[in-house]
Amino acid sequence: MTHWNVTVIGAGKIGQMIATLLHGSNSYTVTVADRDLAGLARLKKAGIQVEQVDVTDADALTETLTGSDAVISAAPFFLTPQIAAAAKSAGAHYFDLTEDVAATEAVRKLAEGAQTAFMPQSGLAPGFVGIAGADLAAQFDELDTLSLRVGALPQFPTNALKYNLTWSTDGLINEYCNPCAALVDGKHVNLAPLEDLETLGHDGVDYECFNTSGGLGTLAESLLGRARRVSYRTIRYPGHCAILKVLLHDLGLERRRDLMKDIFEASLPRTDQDVVLVYCTATGLQDGALRERTFINKTVARQIGGQTWSAIQITTAAGILGVVDLMRQGQLPQQGFVGQEQVKLTDFLATDFGALYAPGTVTKLEKAA
Numbered sequence: 001m002t003h004w005n006v007t008v009i010g011a012g013k014i015g016q017m018i019a020t021l022l023h024g025s026n027s028y029t030v031t032v033a034d035r036d037l038a039g040l041a042r043l044k045k046a047g048i049q050v051e052q053v054d055v056t057d058a059d060a061l062t063e064t065l066t067g068s069d070a071v072i073s074a075a076p077f078f079l080t081p082q083i084a085a086a087a088k089s090a091g092a093h094y095f096d097l098t099e100d101v102a103a104t105e106a107v108r109k110l111a112e113g114a115q116t117a118f119m120p121q122s123g124l125a126p127g128f129v130g131i132a133g134a135d136l137a138a139q140f141d142e143l144d145t146l147s148l149r150v151g152a153l154p155q156f157p158t159n160a161l162k163y164n165l166t167w168s169t170d171g172l173i174n175e176y177c178n179p180c181a182a183l184v185d186g187k188h189v190n191l192a193p194l195e196d197l198e199t200l201g202h203d204g205v206d207y208e209c210f211n212t213s214g215g216l217g218t219l220a221e222s223l224l225g226r227a228r229r230v231s232y233r234t235i236r237y238p239g240h241c242a243i244l245k246v247l248l249h250d251l252g253l254e255r256r257r258d259l260m261k262d263i264f265e266a267s268l269p270r271t272d273q274d275v276v277l278v279y280c281t282a283t284g285l286q287d288g289a290l291r292e293r294t295f296i297n298k299t300v301a302r303q304i305g306g307q308t309w310s311a312i313q314i315t316t317a318a319g320i321l322g323v324v325d326l327m328r329q330g331q332l333p334q335q336g337f338v339g340q341e342q343v344k345l346t347d348f349l350a351t352d353f354g355a356l357y358a359p360g361t362v363t364k365l366e367k368a369a
């Protein structure tokens with residue numbers, strides 16, 4: 001089967017996990033590019049090939065990516081357009097984790113007429129949740145509603161927000177502040193973030209969820225004309241949304257995202273003891289009867305290959321690498337823009353990386369001697 005050379009842009013927490021999983025596979029050779037020497041040093045110590053590069057230098061970045069079969073961006077969302085453009089110039093397939101709508105539109109334009117595939121929004125949410133949601137939708141003769149709910153949470157909340165930082169602070173604030181795509185009464189609309197508060201429970205734990213931006217990806221667009229209502233909301237512990245509204249609206253931090261980032265990073269400790277909950281529900285007609293179907297997936301931090309990884313690292317890295325593997329195997333379109341809803345859930349879960357969504361210890365990703 002085809003062997004791929006992959007370049008990962010970004011040596012942060014998610015980039016490290018992506019690189020480690022690729023390094024442990026016989027099907028890939030991986031290089032990590034970043035300008036952060038500290039992050040690269042950790043990967044180099046693990047035997048992973050690294051290269052220092054300034055992502056904002058288009059010529060240098062294109063040179064770094066030349067010869068790659070695929071490029072995975074694990075960089076902040078605002079760097080997406082230049083990384084995708086460099087991947088196109090280098091003739092490589094492109095994947096990223098962005099939740100940003102504008103960045104995704106930039107990638108979509110780059111994909112027009114391209115000889116390689118462009119697949120943004122390929123992590124957890126957007127990403128895996130879109131694959132799971134599309135699978136639920138396809139089970140109905142007539143789909144009425146599709147509700148996607150995802151949360152990355154501390155297992156042991158201790159502060160008033162009941163939250164710890166588990167991933168990109170920039171991405172988190174982006175989700176809390178930007179418009180939220182949805183289908184309402186069959187029409188594509190943008191809803192306000194932090195609204196439509198609802199409660200749900202799972203395994204004896206109570207949660208709240210509310211509108212956030214980007215998690216739906218292109219699923220609402222693909223279901224236009226097929227569903228009455230499609231929505232995405234972020235799961236948190238009760239009380240989180242009310243405090244966010246004080247910070248963002250009453251104190252005006254929605255207009256000072258730089259200050260909000262400083263406050264979050266100075267006040268909210270990071271944790272690797274986390275849990276990721278994916279909770280998707282669909283209703284509609286099956287054989288003439290109104291039915292409801294639910295997909296739930298819960299992931300906690302665990303050891304993989306002798307190293308402990310957080311739940312958000314596992315689910316995000318598995319989300320993007322599952323679709324990369326399907327692309328490598330020729331099971332996805334090889335040119336142009338590719339949406340998450342084009343991936344079959346069963347195919348995704350059958351990949352070595354998609355199998356990380358199953359509970360328990362994973363051993364089959366370890367590279368053969």
